[in-house]
Structure formats: structure tokens, C-alpha cells
Amino acid sequence: MKIFVCVKHVPDTAANIKIIDGSNFDDNVKFVVNPYDEYAIEQAVQIKKEKGVEVIIVTLGTDQALATIRSALAMGADRGIHIKTDMLITDAMTTGLALKNIIQKEGGADLVITGKQSVDTEGMQIQYRLALGLGMPVVTDAVSMMLDNGLATVECERGNGEIAVMELDMPCLIGATKGLNEPRYPKLPDILKAKRKPVKEIALTELVPQLPVDKTVIMSFSLIPEKGQANIIEGTPVEAASRFVELLEEEALI
Amino acid sequence: MSIVGALIEITNGKIKKSNLGVLTAASDRGNNEVYALVFEDADSRFNTLEQYGATRIVRISSSKADLMKSPDLIARAIIKTMEEYGIMSLIGLSSPIGKDLLSRIASRMNKPLIQDCISVDLTKKTVIKSHFSGKTTAEVKIESDYFISGIRPNAIEPAKSPGKAEIISFDALVDGPVGVRIKEIKQSDSNRLDLTEANIIISGGRPVGSEKNFSILNECASKLGAAVGASRSAVDAGFALHGMQVGQTGKTVSPKLYIACGISGAVQHYAGMKTSKIIVAINTDKDAPILGKCDYGIIGDLFEIVPAITEALK
Ligand SMILES: Cc1cc2nc3c(=O)[nH]c(=O)nc-3n(C[C@H](O)[C@H](O)[C@H](O)COP(=O)(O)OP(=O)(O)OC[C@H]3O[C@@H](n4cnc5c(N)ncnc54)[C@H](O)[C@@H]3O)c2cc1C
Numbered sequence: 239m240k241i242f243v244c245v246k247h248v249p250d251t252a253a254n255i256k257i258i259d260g261s262n263f264d265d266n267v268k269f270v271v272n273p274y275d276e277y278a279i280e281q282a283v284q285i286k287k288e289k290g291v292e293v294i295i296v297t298l299g300t301d302q303a304l305a306t307i308r309s310a311l312a313m314g315a316d317r318g319i320h321i322k323t324d325m326l327i328t329d330a331m332t333t334g335l336a337l338k339n340i341i342q343k344e345g346g347a348d349l350v351i352t353g354k355q356s357v358d359t360e361g362m363q364i365q366y367r368l369a370l371g372l373g374m375p376v377v378t379d380a381v382s383m384m385l386d387n388g389l390a391t392v393e394c395e396r397g398n399g400e401i402a403v404m405e406l407d408m409p410c411l412i413g414a415t416k417g418l419n420e421p422r423y424p425k426l427p428d429i430l431k432a433k434r435k436p437v438k439e440i441a442l443t444e445l446v447p448q449l450p451v452d453k454t455v456i457m458s459f460s461l462i463p464e465k466g467q468a469n470i471i472e473g474t475p476v477e478a479a480s481r482f483v484e485l486l487e488e489e490a491l492i
Numbered sequence: 493m494s495i496v497g498a499l500i501e502i503t504n505g506k507i508k509k510s511n512l513g514v515l516t517a518a519s520d521r522g523n524n525e526v527y528a529l530v531f532e533d534a535d536s537r538f539n540t541l542e543q544y545g546a547t548r549i550v551r552i553s554s555s556k557a558d559l560m561k562s563p564d565l566i567a568r569a570i571i572k573t574m575e576e577y578g579i580m581s582l583i584g585l586s587s588p589i590g591k592d593l594l595s596r597i598a599s600r601m602n603k604p605l606i607q608d609c610i611s612v613d614l615t616k617k618t619v620i621k622s623h624f625s626g627k628t629t630a631e632v633k634i635e636s637d638y639f640i641s642g643i644r645p646n647a648i649e650p651a652k653s654p655g656k657a658e659i660i661s662f663d664a665l666v667d668g669p670v671g672v673r674i675k676e677i678k679q680s681d682s683n684r685l686d687l688t689e690a691n692i693i694i695s696g697g698r699p700v701g702s703e704k705n706f707s708i709l710n711e712c713a714s715k716l717g718a719a720v721g722a723s724r725s726a727v728d729a730g731f732a733l734h735g736m737q738v739g740q741t742g743k744t745v746s747p748k749l750y751i752a753c754g755i756s757g758a759v760q761h762y763a764g765m766k767t768s769k770i771i772v773a774i775n776t777d778k779d780a781p782i783l784g785k786c787d788y789g790i791i792g793d794l795f796e797i798v799p800a801i802t803e804a805l806k
């Protein structure tokens with residue numbers, strides 16, 4: 239069985255984002271594996287242990303994204319594919335197409351696992367575009383999955399404490415979220431071993447020679463101002479609590 | 493005046509309040525003809541849709557399949573409806589169900605989609621959405637003949653715009669087989685208010701200390717009509733359910749009021765709640781990071797303050 243895991247190289251969420259020229263950002267910050275994609279990698283590696291399968295990491299990103307592929311390999315994946323581009327942000331239509339093209343070029347997948355969303359662009363859609371392109375059924379926000387007899391049974395979080403139990407014909411695509419598993423921390427020998435695992439490179443321009451005409455374009459970024467120092471509501475617990483409730487009434491919140 | 497489709501979610505016969513903001517966005521102050529697209533029976537609620545600007549209500553079904561069996565069937569039925577009525581702009585909610593449907597629709601049509609928008613401008617075909625885990629917003633232009641977008645729940649305040657809407661039934665005639673099927677919907681805790689929908693959220697951090705202690709927050713929440721959230725530390729320690737986690741790896745919320753009890757205000761938590769209108773922190777440490785970036789603070793022990801608030805609300 240061949241499992242492809244799509245992993246994105248993203249700025250650390252703790253990084254301080256600086257906007258340049260309105261619509262770019264200073265990429266001189268720490269980048270990490272997209273946190274949701276760690277659940278995807280872990281899941282693939284766990285399946286690999288059970289059934290002896292090949293786990294392939296695919297990343298579309300700049301030269302620096304190789305670090306993220308290596309991190310994924312250190313978690314136990316077998317090999318990587320690096321789709322190279324100079325663009326720090328690629329449009330969802332392009333990304334979906336590039337990932338689809340490479341998976342088809344590699345002879346197709348029995349299972350594709352992604353994260354539920356990337357924490358930089360917060361696009362929430364690549365898994366669907368890729369699945370559609372590959373002609374696979376898809377679900378996302380998976381908190382548990384079971385593969386059996388050509389069927390995947392997946393529990394998906396739907397908010398409100400609600401879980402949708404979904405059944406998919408395999409091959410299929412599953413988007414992972416927190417709760418699916420506990421991603422492992424690779425140990426030093428794993429990290430060293432990962433350095434020797436094969437990573438294929440291919441240029442985005444070769445994989446997608448003609449970028450889709452329909453697209454989205456980032457016009458500008460603006461920092462969301464953080465709120466300032468809190469107004470402290472003084473007094474004993476009882477006094478502070480009653481002042482607080484008065485305040486809620488004034489603000490028409492209750 | 494153009495035609496804009498507004499995707500309406502109906503759960504247990506009820507239209508979500510945040511869904512009315514979708515109508516408001518679609519109507520653009522009465523500038524557009526709004527087709528409210530509903531895919532479950534809810535006759536009694538249709539007047540709500542009229543109140544908020546729907547000019548037509550399209551009840552979508554299929555005589556060939558039960559749409560509720562698969563999100564793929566619903567997505568295909570909505571695409572058929574868009575074709576039938578010449579709908580080239582579609583706005584829905586980026587709620588768990590809405591964002592799933594919108595992604596299925598846009599992928600199937602091979603058209604761009606922007607999820608989780610804070611505002612939309614249908615004339616300019618631009619939206620504002622959060623980027624970098626809530627650190628920035630981005631103004632994004634959709635370059636396409638279609639405009640498909642999802643709105644963050646509660647981001648757009650519903651505005652009344654009463655009128656009369658024509659009700660049409662549309663048989664989308666979609667059928668199977670489908671590769672993805674809903675087997676069962678499990679309700680882990682049906683009394684719990686949906687975090688992303690709630691007007692008020694009260695969240696607990698690591699110091700809450702146990703699952704049992706969360707009852708202090710639950711009691712206060714039921715007086716406030718609030719949903720209960722948690723920090724990752726509280727979730728990882730097993731005090732709260734995964735679904736309650738607010739933050740970068742949890743839910744992104746923007747309620748009118750967010751009360752953080754014993755939460756330090758780490759960037760990953762803050763990212764998930766910073767767009768809340770009013771943020772209040774209850775913390776023993778006057779130097780806790782959260783107190784440097786919120787509206788009101790109460791310095792003290794959550795085990796004293798929270799019950800006192802519950803009491804004051806009685
Ligand atoms: C990749 C990544 C993703 C993450 N995602 C998330 C996420 O989605 N959500 C999230 O929340 N975190 C997330 N985190 C974790 C985050 O960095 C913090 O570790 C976490 O938010 C801390 O939780 P806390 O504030 O409850 O606990 P603590 O940091 O322990 O803070 C407790 C606070 O309570 C105060 N306090 C102590 N006792 C009391 C009392 N009796 N009454 C009142 N106040 C008291 C303390 O002064 C302190 O400020 C993530 C981290 C990483 C690395």
C-alpha cells in the first residue's frame with residue numbers, strides 16, 4: 239500500500255510576522271511542519287507499522303521546505319518529494335493541481351492523508367481539491383480512522399460535541415486534526431537516519447506548466463492590532479464579580 | 493443587482509443564528525437578489541429568512557436520492573441549483589458543515605474559494621480573512637467569473653431587511669453511488685453550546701485542575717448563556733474534551749465576550765480568540781501575558797472569582 243502525506247512548511251505560529259511592501263512578509267522567521275500535518279504523518283507511520291506500507295511525504299515549497307520534509311522523514315516516513323517553487327504563498331488552485339499531478343505521476347495512491355488546514359494561509363481546502371483531482375472521496379477533521387476491507391471508517395469532528403461517522407471507499411483522502419493521535423518526537427538516531435532517506439525534487443513549473451487562470455490574489459496584509467493593557471477591575475472577589483456583571487449589563491452582553 | 497446564493501444550514505429544523513449574517517452579506521444592503529438555498533425541510537422557519545433579506549427561498553431535494561446520506565450529494569445538488577438559477581456568487585458559513593460543503597462545491601466546479609472570511613465585498617470581489625493564525629488579516633481578490641466564500645461564524649452581524657420571498661422547490665435529480673457516506677451522527681454532549689457559534693465563551697486553563705472542577709465554569713456558563721472552552725494544557729491534561737480547545741490547534745472563535753480563567757495567554761491560545769469583541773482575563777498573576785492584551789482583568793483566584801460571578805448573576 240502506498241500512502242502519500244501532504245505536508246506544508248509554514249512559519250511557526252509563535253513567530254513574529256512582519257509585513258513587507260503591503261502584500262509580502264519577511265520569511266526570516268522560524269518555519270515548522272504545519273502542526274495539523276504532524277497528525278497526518280503520525281497516522282501514516284502507525285499504519286505503516288501494522289501493514290508494511292510505503293509512506294511518501296509531498297511538500298510544495300521553497301528550498302527551505304526541505305527541512306520540513308526531513309522532519310517528516312525523521313518521524314518514520316520512507317521518502318520525500320519536494321515540489322520546488324520560489325513563491326512563499328501559492329494559490330490553492332495551483333497547490334491542489336501540483337499535488338494531484340505528482341501523485342498521479344508516481345502511479346497513484348491507496349490513501350492520502352493531509353492536515354485539516356494550514357496555519358499560515360488558513361485555506362481549509364487543499365484536501366478537497368486534491369481528492370477531486372484524484373477522483374477520491376474525502377473527509378476532513380478526522381479524529382479517528384480505521385481501514386478495513388477497502389473501506390475507511392472515519393470519525394470527523396463537527397463542532398457542538400458532534401462526531402460524524404463517515405464511511406469512504408478506498409482509495410480515499412483523509413484530513414487529520416488534533417485528537418487523531420499523539421505525534422511522536424523523533425530521536426537523534428531517527429533524525430540522522432532521515433538525512434539519508436531519498437528526496438526527489440521537481441520544479442513546480444515542470445509539474446504545472448500553465449498556472450490556472452482562475453485564482454485568488456493577496457492584495458494586502460494588515461497586522462491585527464493586539465488589545466492593550468487590561469483595565470483592572472479592582473476589589474475583593476465579590477466586589478470585582480458584581481462590578482464585572484454590571485459591566486456586562488452596560489455593554490448589553492447579558 | 494446580481495443574484496447571490498446564500499447557503500443555509502438547518503440543524504434539527506433550526507436555522508443557526510450566525511447563518512443570518514450570511515444573508516446580510518449576500519444582500520449587501522439590498523443591492524442583490526438573495527437566493528436562500530436550503531436542503532432540509534424547515535417550512536416553519538422560512539419567515540426568518542425573509543426577515544433577513546432572502547428574496548427567494550429554494551428548497552433543494554432530489555427525487556432520486558436522500559441528500560442527507562452524503563455531503564457529496566448535497567454539494568452536487570447545490571451546484572445543479574446554481575446552474576439552474578444562474579447563481580455565480582455563493583456565500584455560506586465556514587462552520588464545520590458549511591466549510592465542508594463549500595470546499596466540495598468549489599473543488600467540484602474547479603473555482604476559487606476563500607474560507608473563514610471576516611467580511612466580503614461582492615462588487616470588488618474581495619474578502620478580508622485571517623492569515624498566519626490570526627496575526628494578520630489579508631485582503632484577497634477572487635479572480636474568476638465565480639465568487640465562492642465562507643464566512644467565519646459571528647463575524648458578520650445579521651441585519652434585518654424584511655421582505656417577501658418566493659418559495660420554490662427544486663429537484664436536483666442527483667443520485668449515487670457516492671464514495672463517502674454518513675453512517676451515524678454521534679452526539680457526545682448534546683447540551684453543550686457550540687463554541688464557534690456562541691456569543692459568550694468562558695474558558696479554563698491548566699489551573700482548573702480537573703474535569704470535575706470544570707463544573708465551576710459550567711455553572712457560570714449556564715447563567716451567562718455561554719459555551720465552555722479550554723486551553724490546550726487543560727485539554728492535554730484530560731480536564732476538557734478536544735472539541736473544547738480554543739487556539740491554533742483548536743477552534744478559532746470570535747464571540748462578543750471571551751472570559752479566560754487561569755489562562756496565561758500564550759500566542760497559540762490568543763490566536764484562536766483574539767478577534768473576540770471583549771476579552772476578560774481572570775488570573776492570579778498581574779504580569780500574566782494575557783493581561784497585556786485584553787480589555788478587562790480581574791486579579792485573583794478563579795476558584796473564588798468565577799463562583800462569585802455566578803452568584804452575582806443570580
Ligand atoms: C504548535 C503548538 C500549538 C498549540 N496550540 C494551542 C492551542 O490551540 N490552544 C492553546 O490553548 N494552547 C496551545 N498551545 C500551547 C500554548 O503554548 C500554552 O502552553 C497553553 O496555552 C498554556 O495553557 P494555560 O494558559 O492553560 O496554562 P499555563 O501556561 O500554565 O497558564 C496558567 C495561567 O493561569 C494563572 N493561574 C494559576 N493559578 C490560577 C488560579 N487559581 N486562578 C487564576 N489564575 C491562575 C497563571 O498565572 C497562568 O497565567 C500550543 C503550543 C504549540 C507549541
Ligand SMILES: Nc1ncnc2c1ncn2[C@@H]1O[C@H](COP(=O)(O)O)[C@@H](O)[C@H]1O
Nearest residue numbers: 244245298352353355356361362363364
Ligand atoms: N504547499 C503544500 N504542500 C504540501 N501540502 C500542502 C500544501 N498546502 C497545503 N497542503 C496540505 O493541505 C492541507 C490543507 O491546507 P489548506 O487548504 O492550505 O488549509 C494542509 O494541512 C496540508 O496537509
